[in-house]
Amino acid sequence: MRGGLSGFYIFLACIALGVAAIAGVNSVSRSITGAIESQGRELLAGDIRFELTNxxxxxxxxxxxxxxxxxxxxxxxxxxARLPDGSNQALVELKAVDGAYPLYGRFESAPDVPLADLLAERDGAFGAVVAPLLLDRLGLKIGDRLLLGNASLIVTGTVVSEPDAVSDGFGFAPRLIMSQEGLSKTGLVQAGSLVEQAYKLKLADPARLPALRAASEAAFPQAGWSVRTSNNAAPALTANVTRFSQFLTLVGLTALVVGGVGIANSVRAFLDSKRNVIAAFKCLGAPGSLVSLIYLLQILMISVLGIVIGLALGVFIAPLASTALKGVLPVTEGFALYPKALALAALFGLLTALAFAFLPLGAARRVPATALIRDSQATRRRLAPWPYILASSACFLALGAISVLTADDARVAWTFLGAVAGAFVVLRLVGAGVAFLAKRAPRVSSPALRLAIGNIHRPGALTPSVVLSLGLGLALLVTLALIDGNLRRQLTGTLPERAPNFFFVDIQSSELTGFRDLMKREMPEGKLIEVPMLRGRILAFNGQDVSRMTVAPGARWVLRGDRGITYARNLPENSQLVEGNWWPADYTGEPLVSFSEKEARELKLKIGDSVTVNVLGRNITARIANFRTVEWESLSINFVMVFSPNTFAGAPHAWLATIIDPKATPAQEAQTLNAITRAFPTITSVRVKDALDIVNTLVAQLATAIRAAAAVALVASVLVLAGALAAGNRARLHDAVVLKTLGATRATLIRAFVYEYAILGLSTALFSLMAGGVAAWFVVSRIMTLPSSFLPDVAAVTLVAALVLTIGIGLIGTWRVLGRKAAPVLREL
Incomplete structure (x- = not known):
């Protein structure tokens, strides 16, 4: 160790980079989830919340x-919300509060005056506090009036901070806050309207909180309310943060495993440089176990140093991310350490270092002293003894087991790990295939090209190292780029063309005829689809409470909160029956329900099972009559559950409608929206393209985080590539000196190296495109069930990146070699 860290800088960088990524991602995740737990009362604005629908x-x-x-x-x-003159309107997320709000936390507004004063009635109109975005959209300022439903409101301030915004969930529209008294004047709350009533409690005795849920269920078994406590204030956000953190952790682990190739190269090169020392040890009688233990201890010390550097970087990622996320998500303020996140990253780093170090250590042990002295390539031609192979395999298995055990979704972890392992195997085969083809390539006239082809397949060639080091990072980057590109292409291209122009919500039965006539006048070429709409919450399957069931991650959203439900005499036109039978149009027997096939399989349901749903305070049990496919990606009117018409006979409900007219111009859509809002102020209109724009913005923000994580893997690949090329410079030095002695010019050698690196870079890029394309196709078409296509721009960028990296780094490393004088090198041969 007194000899310094020469030769181990790539080793340190690979360990530190992967550990920092894993430690940082998990620290940020724990910062968010910890803040949600510690600030539960403020985020919920109560100790417990009972939510009722409609x-x-x-x-x-x-x-x-x-x-x-x-x-x-x-x-x-x-x-x-619309302007008094009817010239413009905008969708709003309306929240009506009473005088006790908020029970915990503080509502902040501009101007900073009590909320009750801002919402009070004045000049015959109630006050409203709105998000600044709504002022921009409608061109309003504080003191102006706007219309909501049948009421006129005065804008008295803007929202600065809303304590329970996170627990209320994500909104697609600007917030508008008003009083309960003001809401009663709007006429928006009618029978069947999609309204969420949340009762938040500040308990006189907090010790009664654990028993309150059970007491409420016992006292009102058919209330149908969704109960949430302050220790689980934002379950959807927590689940999404955990899931996203898991994905980024797996990407970080990939970077660490990619760096493992660099670790193996560093250890191999280090042991190669110590061959005379090892030979001396063995000649003096040192057993192989002592030699291995000496260098294993040294590698462990360097690994610990790299891990400490990575943990230090990871520790500072959390406060930096918290600063960036403040105001968007709940985060722990100030500097905080998360021991579990750091321990997990350290364990991953140590296991990776050992997994990739054991094999070169074992190979060095096996070589006799005479071979070490006479043959500098001997360490690369011998396999490690079986105990070292077993130890390395155990470390890899431990990495996989910990990844799966700490994952929120074990299937995702298994798939990811399987893909990485498969990529390693395939990359080895690609490297061997490139060498095989180069060995059997026809003789070419160009000396530089002939030399390059020979370098690709000769003993000790860089081919396996270059293909393996760069291939995995590029393949991961291609996969993520294609997923992001296809998803955004759907959101901005083909999906808006196939999706409805508008969704219309809360159409009362008394308004249905007039609504149809107006739509026929405004969009005569449009196809109007309308269905009855209710809200219900699934309580049980076959009498078993769903809250006590273990549900696959892909179907948890079905049981989270209330779902839109409907009834129909005939099979919906965008569905296909896959199992069971549809009920007759005049069916009058027991309640039946049609379930979405994919979600039913995830929930392990079968034909004949029963589903209990709470609708309008009544528990209704229906038998599953059939399964049907649902085209969620079409953005048409789709439901997980469609009931037989007799199930909700006489129940009050509103209607949901869509209009589809691909030829409609933006001006026609704006005119239609204005006409509907004027004629039916209580109907909510959602322009699908506006919603898709919001989703596209969110996808872009997520893609930035994902690309940053993928860039870590690519940087690790570049480090490994640089290390592999540096490790091969000793052999390159001998080759260059001999060739220059025989008359080769520097220009000839440079051309030879450029050809060699170009062939390797092109081979790696082609593999990355193929592997990344297949992986992206699987995710987009099989998991997201969206059309998938190969994007030429991604292919072009990948090819250019691979060629620039391999040729650039290769020439940087060999330029110094070409400048060495021949005499000192020839004396060593």
């Missing part, structure tokens, strides 16, 4: 809640 709590239910403490009611729905 109805208020009964007097008896309200008295029950008030017996536990102070109750605050907030009402959430979407609606259209």
């Amino acid at each position: 109805r208020l709590a009964s007097a008896e239910e309200r008295r029950f809640l008030e017996s536990y403490g102070t109750v605050s009611l907030t009402t959430g729905l979407r609606s259209m």
Whole structure:
């Protein structure tokens, strides 16, 4: 160790980079989830929340809640805010609050005055506090009026901070906050309207919180309310953060494993440089185990140093990310350490170092002293003894096991690890295939090209190292780029062309005829589809409470909160029956339900099973009559559950409608939106292209994070490539000196090296495109069920990147070799 770290800088960089990525990602994840747990009361604006859909709590239910403490009611729905002259309108996320809001936390507004004063009635209109974005969209300023439903409101301020915004969930439109009294004047809350009533409690005795959920279910078994406590204030956000963190951790682990190739190269080159020392040890009687232990301890010391550097970098990633995310997501403020995240990263780093170091250590042990002294390539031609192979395999298995055990979705972890392992095997075969083809290539007249082809297949060639080191990083980058490109192409190209122009929500039965007539006038070429719409929450399958069931990650969204449901006499036109039978149009028997096939398989349901759903405070049990396919990607009207018409006979409900007219111009769409808002102020209109623009923005933000993580893997690949080329410079030095002695010019040697690196870079790029294309196709077409296509721009960038990296790094490394004088090198041969 007193000899310094020469030869181990690539080793250190590879370990530090991978450990830093894993430590940073997990620290940020724990910062967010920890903040959600510690700030649960503020994020929920209560100790516990009871949410009802489409109805208020009964007097008896309200008295029950008030017996536990102070109750605050907030009402959430979407609606259209419009200018008094009817010239413009915008979708808003409406939230009506009472005088007790918020029970915890602080609502901040501009101007900073009490919320009750801002929402009070003045000059015959109630006040409203809005998001600044709404002012920009409608060209309003504080003091102006706007219309909402049948009421006129005065904009009295803008929202700065809303304590329970995270627990309320993501909104596609700007926030508008008003009082419960003001909401009653709008006429928006009608029978069947999509309205969420949230009762938030500040308990007089917090110790009663654990028993309150059970007590509410016992007292009101058919209330159908969704209950959430402050220790789980934002379950959807927590789940998404955990899932995204898992994905980025796996990408970081890939970077670490890619760096493992660099670790193996560094160890091999280091042991090669120590061949005379090892020979002396063996000649003096040192057993192979002592030699291996000496260098294993040294490698462990250097590994620990790299891990410490990586952990230090990872520790500072969390506060930097927290600063960037503040105001967007709940984060832990200030500097904080997350021991579990750091320990996981350190363990990954140590196991990776050992897994890739054992094999070259074992190979060095096996070579006799005479071979070490006489043959500098001997260490590369011998396999390690079986105990070293077994130890390396155990480390790889431990890496995989820890990845799976710490993952939120084990299937994703298994798939990811299998893909990486498969890529390693294929890359080895690609390297061997390139060498095989080069060996059997026809003789060419160009001396430089002939020399380059020979360098590709000769003993000790760089081919396997270059293909393996660069291939995996490029393949990962191609995969993510193609997924991102296809997804954004769908959102901005083909999907808007196939999707409806508008969704219309909360159409009352009394408005249906007039709505149809107006749409026929405004968009005569459009196809109008309308279905009855209710909201319900799944409580049980076959009598078993779903909250106590273990559900596959892909179907958890079905059971999370309320779902839109409908009834139909005939099979919906965008569905296909795959199992079971559809009920007759005049069916009057027991309640039946048609379930989406994919979600039913995830939930392990079968034909004949029963589903209990709470709708409007009533528990309804229906038998599954059939499974059908659902084209979610079409953005048409789709439901997980479609019931037989007799199930909801007499139940109040609204209607949901879409209009599809691919030929409609933006001006015609704007005119239609204005006409609907004027004629039916309580109908909510959602322009699909506007919603897709918001989703596209979110996808772009996520893609930035994913590309940053993938860039870590690519940087690791570049480091490994540089290390592999540096390790081969000793042999290159001998070759260059001999060839120059025989009359080769520097220009000839440079051309030979450029040809060699270009062939290797092109081979690696072609593999990366093929492997990344297959992986992206699987994710897009099989998991996302979207059309997948190969993007030429991604192919072009990959080819250029591979050629620039291999040729550039190769020439940088060999330029110094070409400048060495011949005499000192010839004396060593």
